[in-house]
Amino acid sequence: MSEQDRVQAIYDEFAKTYDEHYSADSFKEEDVELFKILSPWVRGTVLDLGCGTGLTLAYNQVAKEDYLGIDPSEGMLSKHASKFPGYSLVQSTFEEWDKAQPEAKYDTILGLYGAPSYFDKESYARVLERLSPKGHYFLMFYKPGYFPAHIYTPEDIEAAKERIDYDLINSTFENTFIFTSYLVATNIPKEYLPIGNKA
Numbered sequence: 001m002s003e004q005d006r007v008q009a010i011y012d013e014f015a016k017t018y019d020e021h022y023s024a025d026s027f028k029e030e031d032v033e034l035f036k037i038l039s040p041w042v043r044g045t046v047l048d049l050g051c052g053t054g055l056t057l058a059y060n061q062v063a064k065e066d067y068l069g070i071d072p073s074e075g076m077l078s079k080h081a082s083k084f085p086g087y088s089l090v091q092s093t094f095e096e097w098d099k100a101q102p103e104a105k106y107d108t109i110l111g112l113y114g115a116p117s118y119f120d121k122e123s124y125a126r127v128l129e130r131l132s133p134k135g136h137y138f139l140m141f142y143k144p145g146y147f148p149a150h151i152y153t154p155e156d157i158e159a160a161k162e163r164i165d166y167d168l169i170n171s172t173f174e175n176t177f178i179f180t181s182y183l184v185a186t187n188i189p190k191e192y193l194p195i196g197n198k199a
């Protein structure tokens with residue numbers, strides 16, 4: 001089984017309890033803080049990478065025709081589809097989708113709560129190729145040293161840490177800052193971010 005297949009199997013299983021797990025008050029407070037920063041920049045067409053069960057749509061008004069969610073986990077996508085019927089979803093990794101559909105551009109590109117941590121590092125720069133000229137991106141990688149240990153074995157965590165390239169994140173993307181357990185890479189201007197320093 002490839003590492004990506006293993007990640008998909010883990011999320012297919014976690015999908016059954018994902019929303020219940022993240023309904024705790026502490027996570028909701030984290031969401032509210034996140035979308036205070038992010039929501040003013042969620043505009044136009046939205047590409048939601050690793051969209052999971054649809055958190056973006058729970059906190060933002062996005063028209064059906066303006067939204068595309070990409071995720072390799074069928075379990076996560078079926079929860080998304082039942083909560084937000086009629087929104088377009090593609091079951092795929094970002095990397096595979098990007099190769100299959102290399103032209104489309106989006107005004108907003110999101111990768112929330114760790115989703116970009118699973119991308120091949122070769123695909124980081126592809127996110128920028130998908131952005132329309134005045135568009136904004138907001139990618140939340142797990143911060144250095146953090147991985148959601150409750151769903152992974154120690155071996156998974158070691159493999160995943162090997163994959164995330166923090167130097168490349170800092171050199172590829174415009175601004176980075178730490179938000180709770182995440183290293184956010186974004187082109188939202190620094191003055192609108194809670195912390196302007198590089199990780």
Ligand SMILES: C[S@@+](CC[C@H](N)C(=O)[O-])C[C@H]1O[C@@H](n2cnc3c(N)ncnc32)[C@H](O)[C@@H]1O
Pocket residue numbers: 007008011049050051052053054055070071072073076092093094095111112113114115116118119120
């Ligand atoms: C921690 S969840 C976050 C889900 C959602 N963004 C949220 O904030 O609730 C990470 C998601 O990334 C997806 N994922 C894993 N590998 C991926 C890849 N290569 N491309 C796109 N999404 C991926 C997983 O299936 C999972 O749904």
